[in-house]
Amino acid sequence: MKLSVIITTYNAPAWLEKVLWGYRYQRFRDFELLVADDGSTADTAALIEKMRPELGVPLQHVWQEDEGFRKCTILNKAIMASTTDYLVFSDGDCIPRADFLEVHNREKQEGRFLSGGYFKLPMPISQAITLQDIAAQTCFDIRWLRKQGLEASFKDNKLTASGLKAAWLNRLTPTNASWNGHNASGWKRDILAVNGYDERMRYGALDRELGERLMNKGIRGRQIRYSAVCLHLDHSRGYVNDKDLQNNAAIREATRRGKRTWTESGIVKGPGPEKEARPR
Numbered sequence: 001m002k003l004s005v006i007i008t009t010y011n012a013p014a015w016l017e018k019v020l021w022g023y024r025y026q027r028f029r030d031f032e033l034l035v036a037d038d039g040s041t042a043d044t045a046a047l048i049e050k051m052r053p054e055l056g057v058p059l060q061h062v063w064q065e066d067e068g069f070r071k072c073t074i075l076n077k078a079i080m081a082s083t084t085d086y087l088v089f090s091d092g093d094c095i096p097r098a099d100f101l102e103v104h105n106r107e108k109q110e111g112r113f114l115s116g117g118y119f120k121l122p123m124p125i126s127q128a129i130t131l132q133d134i135a136a137q138t139c140f141d142i143r144w145l146r147k148q149g150l151e152a153s154f155k156d157n158k159l160t161a162s163g164l165k166a167a168w169l170n171r172l173t174p175t176n177a178s179w180n181g182h183n184a185s186g187w188k189r190d191i192l193a194v195n196g197y198d199e200r201m202r203y204g205a206l207d208r209e210l211g212e213r214l215m216n217k218g219i220r221g222r223q224i225r226y227s228a229v230c231l232h233l234d235h236s237r238g239y240v241n242d243k244d245l246q247n248n249a250a251i252r253e254a255t256r257r258g259k260r261t262w263t264e265s266g267i268v269k270g271p272g273p274e275k276e277a278r279p280r
Contacts, residue, residue, distance in 0.1 A: 003031035004082035009092030036078035039066025072197035116183030117225035126233040177221030179211025195266030202244035
């Protein structure tokens, strides 16, 4: 297989089902799927078992006990469970368009990672999307979304742009080519070289910090936000709190200021190979 797709989830089986159907209808089929589950109850496991024969690709359910928000920990476990050289990351609330993996596979490049975005939907439209809409791809049609009440915006270009226009928008967008957990991809060896996600981090830019270590390592981002499209389903965020946001901001600042390429709280616990090799 050419790609490993890692999607995160926590007790949102209704949204996860829509997302898994999105991967059922990918045009690019040479991939495995890993659900990185941060402690969901049995409902999610039952959904995954129900969906397994429908997907037509290998599916792993990587689960850990619910001990609070530990997304970075389950992501690191899923990275180690993956079996290919190239990893695509998204979330269990992001429905991929049928060409989503086709774009990631086509645009992957040595020494780079890919930075995509999402098209955020309000709750009523998130709830209105059916499995039939995903199969027919009507939920990605701006005319269908208008009928559901979506207001016009420049962001509509994420759904309507293609070919040269999408390439032009990718080039001209002022948005940084950062590592976005809902839509990003990179070489597994590069992610291992920076030791994966920092497990000290809770909610709030935890994915950006990984990207900053990749960039400090010389692995730069490439923008594909107008080419690799996913719909972000609305949901509450009861786990957000100021203490965690401040802690994450301090870790990111230390990464930027120190040009860190390694976290001692990642997949490997402790100093990286370069530090270990230095004379004491």
